[in-house]
Structure formats: C-alpha cells, structure tokens
C-alpha cells in the first residue's frame with residue numbers, strides 16, 4: 036500500500052493524530068474513532084479486509100466535513116477528506132454508498148441538490164451583452180434569496196453584461212463526488228462543461244466557493260474542462276475595485292463585523308485578504324474571531340456531514356457560532372451561502388438572546404457601491 | 409516484556425449473560441451515546457502509540473481489544489463505572505489521548521476503556537493565584553490555546569501536545585519542551601481530583617506547598633492508570649513571556665556541549681529550552697549548519713526584557729569558553745518549525761520495515777558521560793541497528809535526560825519482536841549499570857515493567873505492589889501495566 040493510491044491513508048493511520056485538535060468532527064464528538072487518525076486506522080483495516088463491521092466503518096468515513104483543517108497542520112500536507120474520497124468512489128462503484136445519501140444521487144435528475152424547482156428559480160436572467168455567467172449554486176438558490184438578489188442588483192447597477200443559466204442551472208456535481216458517485220459526477224460535469232463552453236460569456240462567477248473550486252480544480256482531474264475564466268464573486272469584486280470601475284463607500288461606518296472565512300475559499304482558493312479589504316472599505320470595524328484566515332473553523336456543513344450526521348454538523352455549527360459571537364459582533368459576514376445558511380439557522384435558535392445579522396459579503400457591499408471614480 | 413505474545417489476546421470473551429448485564433448497567437450510567445461495543449470503537453482503543461504495535465497494526469494484527477468503550481461526561485459517571493467494574497471484576501483502562509509509547513493503554517486483558525476526552529472543560533483560570541483548573545480529558549493544544557488567548561501559558565509543551573491530555577500527562581509524569589525552566593508535570597500540578605477503584609472521589613487542596621504528611625494525591629503522578637482515574641487537576645500557569653531570545657552554538661563534541669549546559673545551570677541560569685544533539689543527530693538534523701562530527705546546541709531564554717538580555721550574554725560567554733561557535737537563530741527557528749512533526753520520519757522508516765523507538769533515561773551529571781557512552785555502544789553493537797542517535801533536552805542543576813532514537817532492520821533470521829526487545833534489553837541494562845534511571849518521562853507501561861524491580865529495588869517494589877493493592881484490591885485498574 037506504500038506505493039498505491041492509499042499511501043496517505045496508511046500514513047495517517049500511523050500518525051499520532053497531530054491534526055486531531057484541528058478537526059471539527061473530533062472536537063464535536065471527542066472520540067478516538069472519529070479523530071482523523073482514528074478514521075484512517077479504520078480505513079486501513081477496512082481496505083485490508085480486517086474489519087467485519089462494514090456498515091459502521093463506511094458510516095465513519097462520511098463523518099468528515101472535508102474542510103482540510105487537518106491539512107493545514109500536517110507536515111506532509113495531507114487532507115484526510117481528500118483521501119477518504121478515494122474510498123468513497125469505490126463504495127459508489129460497488130453500490131455501497133449509505134442510504135441516507137440517496138438524496139445526493141438525485142442531483143442527476145433534479146439538477147439541484149434541493150430539488151428541481153431551485154434549478155429553475157433564477158434561470159434566464161440576462162442583462163446587456165453577457166460577458167459573465169452568474170452561476171448561483173444549489174445552496175444560494177435554495178436558502179439565500181437575499182444574496183442572489185443583491186448580486187443581480189449589483190451586476191445591473193454596475194452595468195455588467197451577465198446572464199444566468201438559460202433554462203436550468205445544474206449542480207456543479209461536488210456533492211456527488213463527496214458521496215462517492217464518481218460516474219454520475221463525470222456525467223453532470225460533461226453536461227455542465229459542454230453547456231458552459233457553448234455560451235458566449237468570457238467568465239463564470241460563482242457565489243459558492245465550492246463551485247469555483249470544483250470547476251477550476253476538480254473538473255480537470257476528471258478530464259473535464261471548462262474553457263472560461265472561473266472566479267469566486269469576491270475576486271470579481273476586487274478586480275472591479277482595482278480597475279477603478281466601482282467605488283465602495285464607507286456607508287457602514289462603525290458597524291461591528293466579524294468575518295467568517297469559508298474553508299474552501301480560504302484554504303483551497305487562497306482568498307483571505309480580499310474579503311477583509313472589501314469590508315474595510317465599507318468603513319466597518321472588523322473583529323478578530325478565534326480561528327481565522329487559513330486557520331478558520333468549519334461551519335459544520337462542509338462535506339456531506341449535514342446529511343450523514345446532522346447532529347454532529349449542528350454541534351460544529353454551535354461551536355463556530357460561539358467563536359464568532361465571542362467577538363460581540365453586530366453582523367457576521369461570510370462569502371459562502373452554505374456557511375451563511377448554517378450560521379443563520381443556528382443563530383435563529385438563540386435569537387432571543389442576541390441581535391446579530393448574518394450577511395453575505397455581496398449583501399453587505401452592494402448598496403455601498405457607486406460606479407466609476 | 410517477558411512474552412510479547414501475551415498481547416495477542418484478542419477480544420476477551422465474557423460469558424454472554426455477564427456481558428449483557430454489564431452493558432445494561434453501563435448504558436444506564438452513561439446513556440447509549442457515550443457507550444460502545446462497536447468493532448470500530450474497540451479497534452480504535454486497542455493500540456495507543458507504542459511503536460512496535462504500529463508494526464503489528466500494519467500487518468493487520470490487532471493487540472488485545474477491549475470489550476466496551478465508555479465516554480463519561482462527569483466525575484460521578486466515572487465513579488459509577490468503577491463501582492460496576494469492581495463489582496463485576498472487569499478490567500478498566502483509563503484513556504486520555506492514547507499517545508502512550510509504552511503500551512500503557514493496550515487493553516491487555518480486555519475490559520472497559522474509560523476515555524476521558526469528553527471531560528474537557530476549563531473550570532477556572534485564576535489570575536491572582538496563577539492557576540488553571542481543568543477536567544482531565546482536556547486536549548493539550550486546546551488548553552494551551554485557551555490560555556494563550558487570555559495571555560497565559562502552562563509552559564507544559566510536550567511534543568505530543570496536539571494529541572495528549574492533562575490526565576495522561578499526570579499519569580505518566582510527562583515532560584514538556586520548556587521543562588528546564590518550568591519543570592516537569594510533577595512540578596506543575598498543585599492539586600487534583602481522582603476516583604478510586606471503589607468509586608470514592610478524592611480531592612486535594614490547591615496549595616503552593618504544605619507539610620501535612622505524605623501527600624496521597626501525589627501517588628497519582630506516574631500511576632499510569634493503575635490506582636484510579638484522574639478526573640480534574642490544577643496546574644501552575646505563567647503570563648506569556650515578554651521576550652524570547654534564540655541562540656545556537658556548535659560544539660566540537662556532545663561531551664563539550666553537555667559541559668556548557670552544566671556550567672550554565674550551575675550559574676543559576678535556567679533557559680526555557682536547551683537542546684543538545686550528539687554528533688549523529690546533529691548530522692541528521694542540522695547538517696546545513698555544522699561541519700563533520702560537530703554537536704549542535706540550541707537555547708531559548710525567555711522572560712522579562714531586562715533579564716533575557718543578560719542571560720543571553722552569559723550563555724554566549726560560557727559556550728565560547730567551551731570552544732563553541734555561534735550559529736545564530738536559524739537552527740532554533742528550524743526546530744521551532746518542526747518540533748511537533750514526527751510523521752515525516754515515521755512515514756519514511758515504516759515502509760522500509762525499520763523498527764524504531766525512543767528511549768529516554770536520566771542521570772546526575774557525574775554519571776552522564778558513562779551512561780551516554782555505554783548505552784550508545786550497547787545499542788549500536790546489535791546487528792541490524794542502523795541508527796542510535798541521542799539528544800539531551802531536559803536539564804537540571806544536578807543532571808539531565810538523555811533521549812536516544814533507535815532504528816534498525818532485523819537481520820533475516822531474527823524476528824521483528826526479538827530484535828525490538830533485544831535492543832530494549834541492552835539499552836535498559838546499560839542504563840541500570842551506569843546508574844541512570846530507566847525512564848525520564850515516557851513511563852513504564854507494558855514495555856519497561858520487566859526492569860522496574862531492578863530500578864527501584866526489591867523492597868521498594870514490594871511496597872509499591874502493596875500500595876497498589878490498598879487502592880485496587882480487586883486488581884481491576886489497567887492490569888499488566890507498571891507493576
């Protein structure tokens with residue numbers, strides 16, 4: 036196994052859990068078994084066919100938010116989530132993906148993780164001669180109407196020629212891959228690549244960091260190629276500011292804002308300073324939570340944890356919200372619709388105590404933007 | 409270890425009826441979610457970090473499995489579990505982070521694992537007294553981060569900090585990387601709470617010092633889970649140091665670097681960190697900074713600005729007098745960057761089927777040179793040993809700890825286990841003959857049990873056994889370890 040594709044699982048299985056205290060699932064459950072090295076130990080024995088209890092082993096592999104907090108501290112730069120995905124692909128091929136992830140497979144028919152209606156919800160929007168495809172993503176269309184409206188308003192206001200998917204927007208496919216449905220992922224990826232490549236736009240902007248990451252980094256690994264520039268909305272915004280096309284006014288002076296770094300945005304896309312730069316321009320006071328930048332902490336909805344184990348996902352969300360609230364903010368800003376939905380949901384449960392808003396960075400900024408210098 | 413096969417006991421089978429009964433009672437105490445007999449959990453609690461067990465694990469051999477794993481959330485639950493275990497005469501294995509390198513958490517005779525990790529709250533940080541009180545299962549890194557965020561540090565930073573726990577440190581008499589200035593865990597604990605095998609809870613006063621007869625709670629230091637379960641402890645803390653100074657020197661030999669350290673301490677200077685590497689380890693780790701067969705030494709002094717500057721000057725002078733050359737801050741930065749990384753080396757050794765371990769011993773100054781020479785000679789004389797390097801990183805006015813890293817490939821006709829236990833035997837024998845103590849901070853566990861009698865003497869050994877009996881007449885606590 037030292038030379039094969041499971042080499043890193045093997046290494047993690049003999050590691051003394053150097054990354055344990057970084058892992059949100061471990062910190063929520065506090066058992067040796069769910070720790071990163073614990074999962075790798077079970078995975079190693081499972082691959083060696085030394086374990087009888089296959090069901091519980093498989094369930095264990097899905098107790099991962101794929102947030103790569105382990106990778107940040109790993110001297111060998113291993114992300115256990117990525118390694119476990121290889122096992123999941125085999126589970127998919129052998130029809131062994133747990134039943135509770137069936138919903139994910141339905142993406143192939145319903146196009147959106149949350150159902151067909153959301154794939155149509157914002158389809159067919161268009162302004163001017165579209166240079167940009169606004170790719171909304173499953174979570175934003177299902178949960179973050181306010182964010183989507185803010186972005187569309189913003190694009191209109193800045194006279195950006197843009198379009199959304201003409202009839203249906205199809206999920207980028209990441210959840211399929213995370214569940215182990217590699218074949219289905221490649222199928223949807225092919226359709227996405229073909230449809231997008233046929234559009235006359237020059238670039239795609241996504242609201243969800245995962246979509247950018249999937250199109251840009253994961254598609255090529257599976258032989259899928261999108262021949263457009265792919266950007267998360269924060270990068271797009273920064274470019275407009277840098278080119279002098281827009282100006283952000285200090286309309287939110289003195290507001291106490293804590294920024295939650297989405298895992299994939301910070302760790303995989305290296306976007307850490309940009310959102311803070313944009314926030315600063317709105318005049319707010321940026322607070323510093325425990326775990327920030329690349330050392331951020333998952334909101335609990337990473338990977339497919341909210342489907343595989345909603346209880347642990349909620350524990351993690353609670354912990355993250357507590358971290359953020361410890362800075363006594365008026366507003367929590369993030370740049371990922373899934374994080375925002377998760378934190379909002381958690382906040383709603385304690386709303387009687389705190390009055391804190393959750394905003395996407397686009398909601399925060401769009402009203403403060405003026406055009407040109 | 410007389411017979412390592414003893415470890416392959418597999419899962420101990422209780423009669424079904426007994427098993428059902430125990431399970432029912434445990435679930436009642438703990439609730440379904442903090443109890444398990446799932447195979448994946450039993451496997452996870454079968455090994456710890458004993459290096460030889462890594463080799464077994466890779467072959468797919470599992471050392472003995474426990475029958476049940478429990479995660480109590482408070483002291484009362486621990487007490488109830490122990491009462492039940494005593495009643496049913498079932499072994500109990502206290503479990504912290506499972507980083508024991510001596511087989512300390514291997515459930516040799518099956519039984520109930522009590523994992524303390526869900527008891528992880530910080531109860532109080534007291535600024536006036538400079539203490540922190542926390543539950544025993546708190547993770548080291550989390551504890552240190554919480555303290556740092558409030559402007560303090562426990563200054564107990566073992567290499568296993570990211571994975572080990574407060575209770576585990578106390579139970580093994582652990583040492584951190586800053587021990588030269590701040591002491592080992594036994595110098596840092598001011599009080600603790602523990603549950604005795606009969607379920608009774610004992611609590612000691614938090615005190616800077618006292619003269620009230622022998623302190624019973626101190627028996628828990630180094631007890632390795634054999635007399636009860638530590639559930640809470642109070643440690644000293646310090647305000648984060650104002651300033652740090654990083655220094656390093658290369659010496660002509662390890663002996664000369666040790667001499668320099670001895671003279672520094674003799675002057676009453678206690679750097680937070682002193683790490684001296686013998687010629688072999690210098691070559692392995694600091695090749696870029698040294699020439700052939702030199703010995704590198706790194707030092708960190710910390711504290712108030714007015715003092716660190718003076719200490720730095722004194723250390724420079726003493727090292728120069730020993731003929732050392734200044735190597736600047738870079739080697740120290742390299743160590744600071746890599747100080748928690750063990751997996752890089754391990755991932756290189758294991759596929760080559762290298763058997764490895766670390767042996768940490770200690771002695772007073774007068775015995776150090778012989779101890780070093782003798783152990784090194786004995787270990788490297790074994791056929792198949794490829795590496796026997798050493799460093800010293802815990803210093804005292806009166807002596808130091810020597811930490812050997814041993815690695816090798818058994819010759820074709822020698823079994824892995826025979827090779828491994830042979831280098832341990834040679835190392836322990838050489839240590840005892842040189843007047844050293846056989847463990848400075850990893851403890852006895854399963855691994856060093858064989859030499860404990862010789863270490864402490866027959867009468868003391870008998871007495872220790874009796875003390876254990878007083879606490880644990882039913883012999884349920886971590887059987888097969890320490891004594």
Ligand SMILES: Cc1cc2nc3c(=O)[nH]c(=O)nc-3n(C[C@H](O)[C@H](O)[C@H](O)COP(=O)(O)OP(=O)(O)OC[C@H]3O[C@@H](n4cnc5c(N)ncnc54)[C@H](O)[C@@H]3O)c2cc1C
Nearest residue numbers: 504505506507508512566567568573575576582583633638
């Ligand atoms: C990579 C690595 C680096 C290390 N570096 C150091 C180092 O720098 N310094 C050092 O001293 N050691 C070091 N060790 C050894 C190990 O980390 C220590 O022995 C540590 O103190 C064990 O803590 P733990 O929480 O992991 O305990 P465990 O491994 O879980 O248990 C160790 C022993 O203590 C008992 N125990 C645990 N918790 C309790 C409790 N609450 N009550 C009663 N008994 C209990 C167990 O039964 C067992 O016998 C290292 C180990 C590794 C793997």
